[in-house]
Amino acid sequence: MxxxxxxxxxxxxxxxxxxxxxxxxxxxxxxxxxxxxxxxxxxxxxxxxxxxxxxxxxxxxxxxxxxxxxxxxxxxxxxxxxxxxxxxxxxxxxxxxxxxxxxxxxxxxxxxxxxxxxxxxxxxxxxxTGHIGWFVPTYFAKRHPDVTDWRNLDTYADQFRTPESGGKGQLLDGSPSYVTHDKALVNSLDLDFQVVFAGSEAAQITQIKQFAKEKKPFLSYWYKPQWLFEKVPMTEVRLPEYKEGCDADPEKVACAYPHTPxxxxxxxxxxxxxxxxxxxxxxxxxxxxxxxxxxxxxxxxxxxxxxxxxxxxxxxxxxxxxxxxxx
CATH class of the missing domain: 3.40.190.10 (Periplasmic binding protein-like II)
Known part of the structure; x- marks a missing residue:
């Protein structure tokens, strides 16, 4: 050109x-x-x-x-x-x-x-504007629409289980260096899930693509903007509403991530x-x-x-x- x-x-x-x-x-x-x-x-x-x-x-x-x-x-x-x-x-x-x-x-x-x-x-x-959240594949959300409310996640924990999640449902994260409150959220909301770090964005994308190829359910920390949504449609899980200051104590976070310019x-x-x-x-x-x-x-x-x-x-x-x- x-x-x-x-x-x-x-x-x-x-x-x-x-x-x-x-x-x-x-x-x-x-x-x-x-x-x-x-x-x-x-x-x-x-x-x-x-x-x-x-x-x-x-x-x-x-x-x-x-x-x-x-x-x-x-x-x-x-x-x-x-x-x-x-x-x-x-x-x-x-x-x-x-x-x-x-x-x-x-x-x-x-x-x-x-x-x-x-x-x-x-x-x-x-x-x-950036936004971090928890996402499930849209093909799973269509079959189980109630999964998009965090209060129903434990109902499906066994379907999200992997060898790495120690008998609990897996919440897939990327790199530990990213902004994440997921361990605190799991504890504060008393969810039967284990945070598992893929190690990087690239590794997380590889795992998400593999889950999608096999039409398996997964729950993942993910963020917008991100091009992968065009390849693997995902639906956000509604966490407790974000309010100013609700994430002030990183050990006790119990709310959604904010929308961040x-x-x-x-x-x-x-x-x-x-x-x-x-x-x-x-x-x-x-x-x-x-x-x-x-x-x-x-x-x-x-x-x-x-x-x-x-x-x-x-x-x-x-x-x-x-x-x-x-x-």
Missing amino acids: ARTHQRTRTRPALALASVAALLAATGCGAADMTQQASPYANARGSKTVTLSVQSWVGAQANVAVATYLLEHELGYRVDTVQVDEIPAWDALSQGRVDAILEDWGHPDQEKRYVDDKKTIEPGGDLGV LQKYLNADFARQGGGAAALLKNFTWTTEQQNEVALMIADQGLSPEAAAGKWVGANETVWRKWLPEE
Whole structure:
């Protein structure tokens, strides 16, 4: 596909290698590079950017498109570092990365680094609202509609049992590093279930796909936006209503997860001195559908992150052109 807006230039091998290696990982198998000093992070006076990339594919889609535009439109060199959610805040504060493009809500970290230390600045809304919940396959919910009320889950616990769940129903989670209250929820609601961690988003997707292929019932921690809903339709289980503060004590949570407008954060020095790159990242905002489109190309269609981003950029100039800094 021809893209007349693309600028021809030579990009460093390190940037390309890091994007290809790190963004291609859809799970948490990549090494945590929190302590690695990127050659581009906080590099004053040079056109370089380092982005934190989380292990789930929606976050990788954000970084892929931002990287593509920074490189092809603004002439920056871009490095990426895969860091778990909490350590990413410390890396951002210290300038080991310049920006986080998708945060699902960490009020303690925000108070520490944004309000108190002032080493991190908000970068604005991503434009996507995130929601974590418990889901069952829609084919099972249609046969047993009462399963979508948490109070009826124990009725079906034996059908959700697996060898890993120790005689209880299995509640499948992804990585222990993700935002999750599931162990507390199971205990607080006195459910006959055991939380079983797949280990990563990729491993969890593999298990869900296998359950769906065999039309087996399953109960899974899952989240929106996520492209898998297009391949495996799932129906949310209604947990006790979320109310402000109901999740304040992580050991005693007994309510649903909130709906969270996803946020961007920038290193404070980068936010002030990052020029066109900082402006683009602050302006970067898109819809759930747009993020899913890129995520689907990466995770399901096998495109490299750069190829997926290039394809999306080529078809959506009216969207991203507004993100570019004013001349």
